[in-house]
Amino acid sequence: MTQTDASFLPFGFQYYRSPTPFRDQWERDLKNIADKGFNCVKYWVQWRASVPEENRYEFGDIAELMDLAERFGLKVVLNVIFDVAPAWFYKKYPDSKMIAADGSVVEPRALSYRQIGGAPGPCYHHGQAQAEKDRFLEAAVLAFKDHPALWVWDLWNEPELTTGIKRSLTFDNQVCYCEHSLTAFGGWLEQKYGTLEAFNEKWQRNYADWSEVEPPRGQAVFNDLVDWRLFMSDALTDDLIRRVDVVKRHDLVHQVMVHTVPAPIFNLITAGSDDFKLAEPCDLFGNSLGSSAWSADLLLSAAKGKKVINSEIHALPGHTALKPKPLDFRELKRHLLIPLARGITGYLFWQYRPEVLGHEAPAWGSTYLDGSETPWLRDMAKLNGMMQRNRELLCDASRPSDGMAILISPENQIVNFSVYAHLDTYNDSVQGAHKLMHDLNYKVEFIHEGDLSKEMLSRYRCLWMPYPLYMSSAASNTIREWVGAGGTLISECSFGAIQAENGTHSYEVPGYGFGEVFGVREKWIHSAEHLDHSYHNLTLRSQELIPLAIRPEGWENAKSRLERSGSKEGPKEALLGTAGYGSYYQSEVELAEGTRVLADFAKDGSPALAVAAYGKGKAVWIGTLLAAAYWKMGHASTAETLGSLLREELGLRPYVGVTGGCIRADLSVGKDGASERSLLFVHNWGETSEEAEIALPLACAYAEPWFADGKEAARLDPARSDRLAVRLEAGDIQVYELHGVEKR
Template sequence: MRHLSISEYLPFGTQYYRAPSPSPADWENDLRNITALGFNTVKFWVQWRWNHPVENEFYFDDIDRLMNIAQHNKLKVMLNTIFDVAPTWIYEKYPDASMLTLDGRRIGPQTQPHRQIGGLGLCFNHTEAMEHLFRFLRETVKRYKDHPALEMWNVGSEPELTSSMAEMRLYADNAGQMGDMLCYCERCQFSFKEWLGTKYGNIEQLNIAWNRNYRSFEEVEIPKTRNTFNDMIDWRMFFVHTLGENVKRRFEVANAEDQGEHPLLCHHVFIQGFPVTSTANDPWNVGQYGDLHGITQMDDPMMVDVVRSCAKGKPVMCAEMLMLFGYTLDLPKPIDMNDIKRFVFTGIAANLKGCIFWQYRPEILGREAPAWGLTYLDGSPTPWLQSFAEVNRVVQKNAAFLLEAVPQKAEVALLYHPENQIFAWTATGTEKTATNSLLGTHKALYRRNFKVDFIHPIELDHGILQNYKIVYVPFPYYLSEKICQALAAWVHSGGILIGESYFAGWYVERGHHQTMVPGYSLHKVFKARQGAVAPPDENGKIEIEIVRDLGFIKKGEKAYGAIVKEAFFIEGAEVLARFSDGTPAITCADHGKGKAILIGSYLGLPYYQNDYEANAGLIASLVDFAATIERPQVLGEAKIRADILTAPKQQTMIITQNLEPAAVAASIYLPMQASNELTEQFSNERLTMQPHQHGAMITLALAPKEVKVFRA
């Protein structure tokens, strides 16, 4: 962040303006108050529909005035260009510009609670309409690139296929609503066939992958059901490509006008609300572009790790902190200091270098009213605004350190695989089968203080596996031959692979099920292969009994699988756990210099959905059993997350979070050199560090859900 900023600072502030709210009568007083509270950054939306109301006329009076007020109050501005609100004249000029659903509905233009001015529904493959979009971006950048208040551009704000139409995403978690799938217009169908030609090269290769007998790409039928896999996965991945090309062009246009004077932000959406099947959300796809990355931050630490991982060393910040999510008569609970500290310092622990709260005043338009705000409806301060300001004061006090600080290096990685997520939807009717498996596995490791990265199939050509001791693959059904060959070679050279049921069970290149599972000869790596497969018992459970002590879970204890009970034929592996009928459930095998652990069910999924604490212990135990990972370790049963940030000259920050709703006291081993004393940054509490083994030990008490931040 330091080298991107016009001046040296850590951005911290709030979203302020989404036309036509707040009222112009409030602007001067509000921005003056934002400065008085100690914040340094505000975000203004520049919206295509609002600021380009006529084809050859632009309206920038509101943004002009806001930029000048911000400058007067010494506030730095992130300008957020919003493109999904297409102007009325676009739909009049191009009646075919709206996206078309599978069931034949033209969906645009329309409003949403968070897009009250309307205009949603424009098709990304309508070339002529898109040229007007890029013209709007070009004119916006040209107008404000020299304004002294401008700090950065957000030209890739939450890019996703449904263009903020939330209900159009829901079929990815409920296949019964599949009629909402986008987009089936003629332009998308034509472009899809062109894309297939590029991907496969010739129709013969597509026929092998799809098991068809087409004579040309013109004959290709657009998938309309989820009864076959490869065709539907290609159809949805085409829109990932479409979205990526659109975002790429935005950055090209903005950079051509701005000439590198201001950093360009790519702002990602979160996996829980934006499934790749319906929204084309793949952070690694759009994350190729821009100078820094932003995240819409929810109350889950996984997505900050995802965005940090896909950013590949580029700065990352919270571009929207959603803490007061709500709708009319469906309002959020008030938040307190520890809630705010948890959000902010979870991000900082993951290497986020800035924070923008959504939003300053409560919304007054549409169904988002009257939620979301840091202030009361009349603009007067709330207790949580004062708490947010206090957190900012601590952040700014440590800004010089934080701009240079880095978290501990992750030695464990999870595979983030969009095609596999689409496969999960096609197979089970909900993408959550795969994404909740990821979320549950990450949660289990996070709560045991493992630092976790995410890796993507496109990175395997760049030697990414060599950065990790362990790669864990939840719900690994759809893995290509290339992925499996890379994993096998990595294990042979010393890596440790942990995988769940039906590992590489689908023969991706030929579009049919594998006849040997694990597929692609990985049964030789795991030294076990699939035997009988059964569903859960009559109570809907799959019991897995541990047959040896494994760190956080002991012999005889039970965890629970989900969906399938896949027993194994053992071909050299050690059995670590068995199903209730005595058949092998978890195995471990040596392969070359490495190890491979195979799980005959799904562990992260039921942990995330049903909170089976034994599953969390088992997941963490398998990682702990397989390799020595340097990490903070809590003595006893207290659930405390501890993160260590370090900067040059041996500077250190230790962030501790009580993950439980009850007070705790515990000792924590830290893999770092002991210093004389730690100082808590909010209370000035002093804490002594004692040398212990190769690191240091601290003892502290935390109130329910409390967060404490220490500096050495």
């Protein structure tokens, strides 16, 4: 299958991870997979399993499985696994083992998900290890590049520095502190800074030679940890680039990919995984844990238009002590249709047969232990049939952009860990910003700070900056120019409080002169623990919920909000009430002339949410970590306030509108804009049955549901052919094919 076959929609299973399933099950299983209409399987090609002795390569098991796939018409993803180094390799190169910050050696071992041993593999800066990995990959490519069953090379299963061994988020779990890495770090710094003078200014040190550099080992200053973790993240990315180069030297026909575990599970501290950097050298991209809106939107943004597949759908997780929960049809629909609504067009379940070896057994299976059919396997086949019948539309269509972006900042993530020794502030703020806009029915996209440019920002109407504690002059200047040209900036407190140039605190906050942009200057920032403890909530780490109250006279559209609510009271009375909740911090500010305050902190009436004009654009300042509180607690009042702000005050309306209920609606149209080729995905993400009205950007004659149980759940407004009333049970998803549509 070549790179030009864009309409292939893979739907199948991870099948083989040596030594299981055993050989006597292969033919029966692969025939059953094909007979049920599935079209794709994945096999692991493992370094330790395939190279039992130096210079001896054994691919007989994979060759037999490839031939069976060809016989049954299945396409194959070959997932090449390097993090199980052969025993002979460690014996020959004992200095290849990684060393953690506490001095402990990461010894090779078997894991519940690397049952053959050899994890986590060698240090990424060990020259002989890199050469041996190249030879293994080259042998695999030469063995299978011409096999007709091959679809794609997956060159890394969940990129991570230590394959989960040192995944827990602590300073001591960072790697690698071996001599190979320390030498490489000095070279990396010299290439980045050029001179010791520039480097010493950034770190605020006085080193006289690159060999003197001490990598950080605990909680101290900020910029040394930023460089140290970016260095190890680059090592991960460079390793992938090296693998891609090996494949491309011998195989220019088949695509290469990698599949990641999106943040916050994998991070830049102990995992080193940066989705945006890892996607760049690949032809297509994939992920594990891809069934949520968060991970789907993040991976699609990282892929930048490349095809994305869910490489491992974890629908039946468990282990020997905790047996998996049976998979019902509604949950299965969520695993598939949430990412499908966003444009992910490929689905591989982990896995076909349940595990039988190790701690992950007897879980994860789409069949029973003996390989017989489960109810959920039948449901998978049903959904696959629906998708394949609509394959060309699904592979061609997407939801148009709403122009709403969230800034992803690797450096800010690292500094948050350096400050707090955890990532809750950063991760909760980023995920909360996404959840807020998702729940308000916007298509949410992400911009990596490394891609921040005038050209990139010109694609968006609005940029949300979650807790932007650590900023650089270059990024600030780019954002300032974009706002002045007409962009809308939304930022939480502490914008640029720590300066990237030398790691020091800014004398004024917002930093980099952004007090002029936001129309506020932070005089003081109160930690929530020091405020009134009456709002304490134990579900939030070391923080208080901080209530906000509407300031009615601040809203330009108070009258329209009043009319929409149907209230006969005056604007002041109708709009008084909770505006939502913040967390962690409460800022105390001075306001510039012309700054409008939309909400106050309820405790003392000081400004909490303000908007100011800057050039042709607008800047919204939020004096607390509002998004983090929403991620944890999901208050409806927060969503209502932000929805009014975005739609009415800022004029940022979503492509598809939804009124009422916890309903999400996504309209997929063809890339050519042909609205007659449209599918509407409707998801009730709430916990009760919900009704809502969907405002479509087109008119249609009728909406035909994919699932028969939804025939009475949607009806067009007789007076408005672009209004659809829907009702869905809690957690359910329906797909409607729109007929007789007319573009507006």
